[in-house]
Amino acid sequence: MSTGTTLTESQYDINIHRNGRLWMLAAILVTQGVPLAISLYFDVWPPFGTLLAGLVPTIIVFWPIAIIEVLTYTPMLGSGGTYLGFVTGNLSNLKVPAAISAMQQAGVEPSTKEGEIISTLAVGASSLVTNLVLVLGVVLMSYLLPVLESPALKPAFANLMPSLFGALGVVFISRNWKISVAPLVLMAGLFIAVPTLPVGILIPVGALVSIAVARLLYRKGMV
Template sequence: MNNEKYIKSIHRLGRLGSIGALGFMVGIPLVICAIYSCFPDFGLVLQSGTGLLAMFIPIAISEVFSYAPVLGSASYITFITGNVMNLKLPVAINAIDIAGVEQSTDEGDAVVTVAVGASSIVTMAIIALGVILLVPLQPIFAIPAVKTATGYMLPALFGGLALGIFNGRSGKYNIKGKLLGAVPAVIIVIILMIMGVPLSTYQGFVIVGMIPVTILTSWLMYKKGIIKVYEQGKTEPEPVASKK
């Protein structure tokens, strides 16, 4: 009962927060345009935004389907604050790994929610300090060594995320051959590239299409014994699927 009450409260707060965030994003430009009487032509806005919407709406849908199983209840605050791939997702995966819990469980959901919430608070604090100290620190940012170091920040974050994917661990289980499930999707994408399909334009649709392909192939490989799930801490572990 308490768990159900918690879930309902999380969804309620998440929806209210999302509506509030959308209100600020849309409301502030509308208020400024109303004050200065500078509303743009709606037809021109629609014409300019159609191409962007066609590209980013599928990407947004694919992100919800692919990230929500990992983020759980933290999906709301993650999508409101942004920086999903380069910050929130690595934080969530590392928190799950350090805590030794599983994804899509109550324990994993609690750990990820706390981790993402703390990450969002730290991010906002750093941004506030950056705004305040931007001018005093400008000479330091201009140093060539600092410029070189900042160029490796994103690759380092993605490298840490990749290590979490390649290590084959998921909470208290080891997954042997889990990357094999993505091979058919990679082959399909390569074929599309060879055929000259502009993936940069249709990347959102491609991601949405490859999610069920990866899930299906991973499930089939698991059933065939190609992908195996073992409990950690055993020299000769028994496959989890074989236990009754």
């Protein structure tokens, strides 16, 4: 039996891809089964055209990001870690750092057989902990529902979006302010002029503007 670190295909490698794909397929059925269950149980079916209109901005921004995430994280996480991590989510903020830190502590490298094992164990343990914390938290919070729904907290939840994007703005602007200026000025101007503009239509516009600016600056070697 080989105990080396090169990736020659073992029975585990063959099985992990077959089983991983089956689990991923099952996860797709489970995740898409949630809205289906809601629609079936409560007999509520959103009109397709309107749903599509609400979905297109998300697809335009997040599907290209998904391609880059798959290409970036898959080699880091290894096969088992990938099939599990992409189901349980929270990759950049939890699963990837957990896997990398575990591999460092064990003194093994990503893309080796040992790295594959340690990464899968780390992602698995991390998923279990998140699950446990969420279950306990949701049980506790279900007792706090009347507080969450109280009128005093309404303005807090009404300002959820500015609160997320204020914080996220600081992160991305400080990371690369040069590509931020043009889309920010454009959007601020548009919304101050016409406050009722639908965000959904402007997301792709903002994305195109920032990609164009980023490409230009990148080519000129300014970012």
